[in-house]
Amino acid sequence: MNKQLRSFEQEYVPKINQLLDEKLATSANQPLLGQSMAYSVKAGGKRLRPLLTLAAIVSLNKEITSAEMQAAVAVELLHTYSLIHDDLPAMDNDDLRRGQSTNHKVFGEDIAILAGDGLQALAFDWLATAPLDASITIRLVQKLAVAAGPKGMVAGQVEDVSTTGKRIPLVQLQALHKRKTGALLEYAVMAGATMGHATAEQSQHFARFGAAFGLAFQIYDDILDETATAEQLGKTPNKDEVEGKNTYPRLIGLPAARQALNASIEDARQACDALLDSGVDGNILSAFLSYFEG
Amino acid sequence: MNKQLRSFEQEYVPKINQLLDEKLATSANQPLLGQSMAYSVKAGGKRLRPLLTLAAIVSLNKEITSAEMQAAVAVELLHTYSLIHDDLPAMDNDDLRRGQSTNHKVFGEDIAILAGDGLQALAFDWLATAPLDASITIRLVQKLAVAAGPKGMVAGQVEDVSTTGKRIPLVQLQALHKRKTGALLEYAVMAGATMGHATAEQSQHFARFGAAFGLAFQIYDDILDETATAEQLGKTPNKDEVEGKNTYPRLIGLPAARQALNASIEDARQACDALLDSGVDGNILSAFLSYFEG
Numbered sequence: 001m002n003k004q005l006r007s008f009e010q011e012y013v014p015k016i017n018q019l020l021d022e023k024l025a026t027s028a029n030q031p032l033l034g035q036s037m038a039y040s041v042k043a044g045g046k047r048l049r050p051l052l053t054l055a056a057i058v059s060l061n062k063e064i065t066s067a068e069m070q071a072a073v074a075v076e077l078l079h080t081y082s083l084i085h086d087d088l089p090a091m092d093n094d095d096l097r098r099g100q101s102t103n104h105k106v107f108g109e110d111i112a113i114l115a116g117d118g119l120q121a122l123a124f125d126w127l128a129t130a131p132l133d134a135s136i137t138i139r140l141v142q143k144l145a146v147a148a149g150p151k152g153m154v155a156g157q158v159e160d161v162s163t164t165g166k167r168i169p170l171v172q173l174q175a176l177h178k179r180k181t182g183a184l185l186e187y188a189v190m191a192g193a194t195m196g197h198a199t200a201e202q203s204q205h206f207a208r209f210g211a212a213f214g215l216a217f218q219i220y221d222d223i224l225d226e227t228a229t230a231e232q233l234g235k236t237p238n239k240d241e242v243e244g245k246n247t248y249p250r251l252i253g254l255p256a257a258r259q260a261l262n263a264s265i266e267d268a269r270q271a272c273d274a275l276l277d278s279g280v281d282g283n284i285l286s287a288f289l290s291y292f293e294g
Numbered sequence: 295m296n297k298q299l300r301s302f303e304q305e306y307v308p309k310i311n312q313l314l315d316e317k318l319a320t321s322a323n324q325p326l327l328g329q330s331m332a333y334s335v336k337a338g339g340k341r342l343r344p345l346l347t348l349a350a351i352v353s354l355n356k357e358i359t360s361a362e363m364q365a366a367v368a369v370e371l372l373h374t375y376s377l378i379h380d381d382l383p384a385m386d387n388d389d390l391r392r393g394q395s396t397n398h399k400v401f402g403e404d405i406a407i408l409a410g411d412g413l414q415a416l417a418f419d420w421l422a423t424a425p426l427d428a429s430i431t432i433r434l435v436q437k438l439a440v441a442a443g444p445k446g447m448v449a450g451q452v453e454d455v456s457t458t459g460k461r462i463p464l465v466q467l468q469a470l471h472k473r474k475t476g477a478l479l480e481y482a483v484m485a486g487a488t489m490g491h492a493t494a495e496q497s498q499h500f501a502r503f504g505a506a507f508g509l510a511f512q513i514y515d516d517i518l519d520e521t522a523t524a525e526q527l528g529k530t531p532n533k534d535e536v537e538g539k540n541t542y543p544r545l546i547g548l549p550a551a552r553q554a555l556n557a558s559i560e561d562a563r564q565a566c567d568a569l570l571d572s573g574v575d576g577n578i579l580s581a582f583l584s585y586f587e588g
Contacts, residue, residue: 027444028445029445029473030444030473033444033449090402111456117375117410117448118443118449120411120415121446122444125436125443128435134428134432135428137428142419144418145415145418148415149415150324150327150328150413151322152415155327156324157408159324179323
């Protein structure tokens with residue numbers, strides 16, 4: 001991993017986890033629900049989405065106050081809810097996530113569904129109560145609701161489950177990925193751009209980076225599912241193929257999938273160059289592309 | 295039904311339904327998801343929660359603009375999502391709702407879960423994009439997130455599913471109901487109070503009305519489940535008892551349950567009197583208590 005990214009992670013991941021732990025401890029008034037929510041939030045993960053938000057703020061040379069931290073961390077709740085629901089028997093029916101039993105395997109399907117539901121509401125709670133400028137708060141809530149909603153993540157997930165077992169054209173898979181995974185990653189970048197008071201021009205470059213990063217992320221994930229072991233993945237490998245999921249390697253083969261990944265990375269890199277040209281320190285965002293190395 | 299309530303419904307239910315229809319038609323970009331969400335939102339229902347919001351605004355003698363309508367209607371999306379998830383096989387496993395097949399019976403469990411997820415996000419979307427004063431928008435988002443979240447509705451639902459089959463004390467059932475059903479009804483009243491610029495004193499009376507109305511609503515629902523036919527209910531009757539749910543009639547018997555209902559209605563009426571004394575036209579809210587007659 002890139003040195004700059006490692007040091008950024010070393011600085012911010014502990015802060016993200018501390019805030020998650022502290023706030024989650026008092027966020028539910030029903031013990032079983034609190035345990036179930038905390039179980040999945042604390043089950044590890046790279047905290048990629050909050051990190052992207054913080055990186056965008058830092059790249060704009062703005063300070064990260066506790067208000068920005070709270071708003072940045074909210075997206076992790078949203079992401080965790082989506083994982084809990086994705087893993088359910090009625091969806092991907094996964095027993096393992098990040099090397100641990102999935103939420104419904106530990107707490108039962110009913111509690112898992114409700115823990116996901118609670119985390120989605122809590123994401124909007126944390127976002128709306130972060131003491132930012134009112135206009136910024138409203139824009140963040142609007143953007144998160146769109147990214148997570150029926151034109152974003154949820155639409156991508158419906159497209160995914162309803163095309164499983166049917167071969168779809170690559171362009172349809174791209175549109176699926178853009179919503180299912182891309183929308184929330186792009187939101188994370190744009191939330192940082194918004195809190196960092198990016199100009200309209202800078203925002204365009206942030207958006208381009210977010211979209212390209214999101215696509216690269218999903219292609220990389222598709223490739224990993226085909227090539228990595230259970231230990232590397234922390235979940236059952238090769239599930240996509242067994243389940244008849246549409247993936248880049250399955251539709252265009254592994255070499256072409258790797259080319260597509262490289263093209264997305266290059267697109268994201270160019271967005272970082274454009275950010276540099278517009279007065280933003282794009283290097284820290286560029287460092288995030290090292291996730292896709294090796 | 296009370297004449298004033300009937301005329302209020304005749305004025306506003308068509309407007310609520312029109313707005314729901316119009317906005318839902320463009321709210322998803324995945325056809326199956328859009329159909330599944332619309333199916334449940336359009337499956338009837340009294341639109342009680344938006345009506346309560348509008349009634350509170352009207353009682354404060356404030357005009358209802360399209361912005362207030364949009365914000366008022368958002369809670370119906372939240373409510374509909376909760377019904378879809380409540381009906382799932384892993385929860386109450388209901389085949390019928392309002393006389394029609396439940397969402398998962400028509401669209402499958404996976405799509406039903408996702409339609410619920412999408413409707414929750416969409417509720418925050420509509421709330422955050424309603425062009426109200428920024429400070430009001432933020433307060434509404436905060437209140438809805440709390441009412442719907444892990445200290446509100448979702449906590450009550452976890453308490454419900456995790457105590458089913460175990461007899462609990464009445465005080466615990468009250469606390470369960472307060473969160474499961476009461477929180478969102480109280481939100482609906484308080485959303486109207488907020489948009490109508492209620493004073494701090496008036497807000498206290500609105501809150502008392504909302505809490506008492508919410509409790510009455512749940513006791514009435516418990517009683518109906520025991521006494522009404524499938525045709526009257528639009529769903530399977532007597533399910534609570536079959537499933538071992540804790541209800542007022544089961545814990546304290548039907549006569550005492552009716553007494554508790556009357557006490558809640560009386561409490562709500564007193565809140566309306568207090569509203570009148572503080573310069574609010576509490577009559578329209580008082581008219582909503584006729585739901586619990588007969």
